[in-house]
Amino acid sequence: QVQLVESGGGLVQAGGSLRLSCAASGRTFSSSTMGWFRQAPGKEREFVAAVRWSSGSTYYEDSVKGRFTISRDNAKSTVYLQMNGLKPEDTAVYYCAATVAYSPYYYRRSSYDYWGQGTQVTVSS
Numbered sequence: 001q002v003q004l005v006e007s008g009g010g011l012v013q014a015g016g017s018l019r020l021s022c023a024a025s026g027r028t029f030s031s032s033t034m035g036w037f038r039q040a041p042g043k044e045r046e047f048v049a050a051v052r053w054s055s056g057s058t059y060y061e062d063s064v065k066g067r068f069t070i071s072r073d074n075a076k077s078t079v080y081l082q083m084n085g086l087k088p089e090d091t092a093v094y095y096c097a098a099t100v101a102y103s104p105y106y107y108r109r110s111s112y113d114y115w116g117q118g119t120q121v122t123v124s125s
Helices: none
Strands: 002-007 010-013 019-024 033-039 047-054 057-062 068-073 079-081 094-096 119-124
Touching: 002 068, 002 094, 019 033, 019 094, 033 068, 033 079, 047 068, 047 079, 057 068, 079 094
Parallel strands: 010 119
Antiparallel strands: 002 019, 019 079, 033 047, 033 094, 047 057, 068 079, 094 119
8 A cells, every 4th residue: 555645735925935745655665657636626636747756757737837846756755846936826735646557648647546635735816
């Protein structure tokens, strides 16, 4: 069993920054890709960013490119999402997720096998 625990959410003013963390643990944690998704009230959960554990390749949803940065610390089995220039429309519950096997569809929820409990990010205008 794999556990993913997010932290770092909170309330911030527009233009501010937050850094989310996702710590992975489990008896035999092994993952190909880690992703961040978000879900705003009344909306579906959507892809934000992803990183491949081995290569470090990163992928972003268009609306966050240039503002958000995903990174990983292999030694700590932790993934980060640095969010700068936050906007009110970034308000959502943010979830991290992990795939076991490689999938080219890093942006699909169905590609991910494990999910964290989510952390709230609220951006005030």
